[in-house]
Amino acid sequence: MPRTTPPPRAWQRMLSGRRLDLLDPTPMDIEIEDIAHGLAFVARWNGQTRGDWPYSVAEHSLLVVDILARLDPRAGPSSLLAALLHDAPEYVIGDMISPVKAAVGAAYGALDDRLQAAINLRFGLAAETPAALKKQIKRADRLSAWLEATQIAGFAPAEADRFFGKPRPGLLDGFTVTLRPPADVRADFLARHAALLRACDGG
Numbered sequence: 189m190p191r192t193t194p195p196p197r198a199w200q201r202m203l204s205g206r207r208l209d210l211l212d213p214t215p216m217d218i219e220i221e222d223i224a225h226g227l228a229f230v231a232r233w234n235g236q237t238r239g240d241w242p243y244s245v246a247e248h249s250l251l252v253v254d255i256l257a258r259l260d261p262r263a264g265p266s267s268l269l270a271a272l273l274h275d276a277p278e279y280v281i282g283d284m285i286s287p288v289k290a291a292v293g294a295a296y297g298a299l300d301d302r303l304q305a306a307i308n309l310r311f312g313l314a315a316e317t318p319a320a321l322k323k324q325i326k327r328a329d330r331l332s333a334w335l336e337a338t339q340i341a342g343f344a345p346a347e348a349d350r351f352f353g354k355p356r357p358g359l360l361d362g363f364t365v366t367l368r369p370p371a372d373v374r375a376d377f378l379a380r381h382a383a384l385l386r387a388c389d390g391g
Contacts, residue, residue: 200280210280213303215310220381223307226279228374237340239367245278246377247366248332253380255363256328263324265387270308270317271325272380277303311381312388331355339365 198211202222209217224246231242249272256263256271275283277300284296305315317325334352337343343351 208280210299210303213306215306218307218310220311220378223273223276223279224374224377224381227276228370228377230278230283232283232336233341236342237336237367238342239340241367241369243336243340243365243367244370244373245275245283246370246373247368248336249273249275250373250376250380251332251335251363251365252325252328255331255360256324258359259328259331260324265384266313267321267324269311269381269384269388270313270321271328272377272384273304273307273311273313274317274325274329276307311385331360335360335363336365340367 199207199209201207202217202219203225204219204222206217206219206222208222227246227249228244229242230245231237232245232248233243235242237243252274253268253271257268260267280303281296281299304317308317309315330352334348334355337348337352338345
């Protein structure tokens with residue numbers, strides 16, 4: 189009989205000891221410590237940012253939460269938790285810049301969607317983020333990208349306006365993109381996650 193070739197490995201061992209199947213992820217294999225650690229070490233902008241530390245996806249996610257809270261002061265803890273976790277799949281699949289995502293096509297999006305659903309369910313959110321909230325988070329995400337582009341990624345404001353949209357005057361006043369050691373960002377991400385979970389539970 190012909191020898192069968194085993195399927196390629198599609199799982200990753202996490203520091204928590206979990207074994208996450210990237211093609212068929214389940215909520216039981218998701219741990220927030222793994223997410224926070226991974227995102228704190230994943231650099232946005234392919235690492236092409238000014239400063240002595242990479243600007244991580246974890247730091248970006250914290251900024252998106254703060255921007256969403258300013259855009260919608262009535263946003264509840266579950267909405268802010270969804271914002272904190274909006275890029276969480278990148279703890280295992282990395283952060284691709286938009287031009288690369290477009291080149292890869294639908295396969296990347298399907299993988300991202302499966303991971304996002306498992307992550308959302310793990311922390312008590314709807315598997316698929318409601319369309320209206322997803323639109324709000326996307327707006328906060330683009331505003332964050334505008335800040336990052338102009339403050340640390342070398343974009344002129346007019347160039348950032350073309351790619352990410354021009355912010356309303358005064359909307360982003362007081363926001364500063366910070367670069368910090370990954371351990372500090374990881375700790376803040378975990379603390380924000382814990383606080384939002386408690387608020388979701390009424391604690």
